[in-house]
Amino acid sequence: MKAVNEMKLTIESRSVNESFARVAVSAFVAGLDPTVEELSDIKTAVSEAVTNCIVHAYQNTMGRIYIWVGIFEDSTVKIRIRDRGCGIANIEQAMTPLFTSQPQERAGLGFAVMQSFCDKISVRSTAGKGTTVTLMKKIESRQRC
Amino acid sequence: MPVRIEADKNLTTAYLSGEIDHHSCVFIRDEIDATINRLAPLELCLDFMHVSFMDSSGIGLVMGRYKLMHSLGGRLRVRGVSPSTMKVMKLAGLDLLAKIDCKGEKR
Ligand SMILES: Nc1ncnc2c1ncn2[C@@H]1O[C@H](COP(=O)(O)OP(=O)(O)OP(=O)(O)O)[C@@H](O)[C@H]1O
Ligand SMILES: [Mg+2]
Numbered sequence: 001m002k003a004v005n006e007m008k009l010t011i012e013s014r015s016v017n018e019s020f021a022r023v024a025v026s027a028f029v030a031g032l033d034p035t036v037e038e039l040s041d042i043k044t045a046v047s048e049a050v051t052n053c054i055v056h057a058y059q060n061t062m063g064r065i066y067i068w069v070g071i072f073e074d075s076t077v078k079i080r081i082r083d084r085g086c087g088i089a090n091i092e093q094a095m096t097p098l099f100t101s102q103p104q105e106r107a108g109l110g111f112a113v114m115q116s117f118c119d120k121i122s123v124r125s126t127a128g129k130g131t132t133v134t135l136m137k138k139i140e141s142r143q144r145c
Numbered sequence: 146m147p148v149r150i151e152a153d154k155n156l157t158t159a160y161l162s163g164e165i166d167h168h169s170c171v172f173i174r175d176e177i178d179a180t181i182n183r184l185a186p187l188e189l190c191l192d193f194m195h196v197s198f199m200d201s202s203g204i205g206l207v208m209g210r211y212k213l214m215h216s217l218g219g220r221l222r223v224r225g226v227s228p229s230t231m232k233v234m235k236l237a238g239l240d241l242l243a244k245i246d247c248k249g250e251k252r
């Protein structure tokens with residue numbers, strides 16, 4: 001399936017860009033007339049993925065985060081967030097709720113949030129090369145129901 | 146200012162505002178902990194009335210403050226939580242750790 005509309009965004013891994021990234025993605029998706037809850041779910045999921053790139057992938061060094069968003073005919077939104085950071089050696093363990101490599105201040109719930117706020121999430125990663133997180137969510141447009 | 150703190154020796158209230166994410170969390174955490182460590186209050190109240198967004202960094206913030214208060218023998222309360230923030234808190238089971246009042250509920 002080909003996207004009917006798409007956008008790309010590349011940002012530096014500065015924490016100040018977390019807010020910009022989630023607002024930019026939600027502004028792009030807003031054209032589908034999502035509910036307040038759907039839009040806030042997307043914002044939160046994007047914030048999780050982008051924060052993980054900054055905190056874990058690049059571990060507070062400078063790197064680039066590549067974001068792609070596609071909107072499909074059936075109002076499904078696909079969001080891909082990619083980094084060229086350290087990668088995840090054990091994806092299954094990383095996605096387990098409450099697992100975190102930084103137990104002092106992190107809850108280990110980022111993936112759990114992405115999973116419960118989106119319809120589908122997929123994670124591909126190569127240790128030492130980077131990680132790609134893909135989020136999918138169908139917007140149940142208000143006019144059509 | 147993402148946090149304003151009012152404190153006496155029994156109760157410390159932290160009025161949070163704006164978006165709580167990894168970027169804003171560090172400052173908020175340091176401000177609250179400085180007061181808690183100085184005064185060791187009986188209760189810490191986190192006021193979310195003016196918080197417009199929160200992700201899992203905020204869960205870490207609340208859980209960390211819960212642990213700190215617990216270690217000092219004090220209590221944690223959370224109030225003024227919006228529906229979208231409540232959704233994130235519930236997912237983390239924060240409602241089992243602290244008393245959470247939602248926006249519009251009587252204090
Ligand atoms: N892009 C990434 N690159 C490298 N490692 C990652 C990446 N994303 C996640 N991880 C690893 O997966 C773990 C779990 O991620 P998750 O977002 O669920 O929790 P967290 O970031 O540790 O805590 P929280 O999101 O609750 O603040 C992380 O602790 C980290 O070890
Ligand atoms: Mg995370």
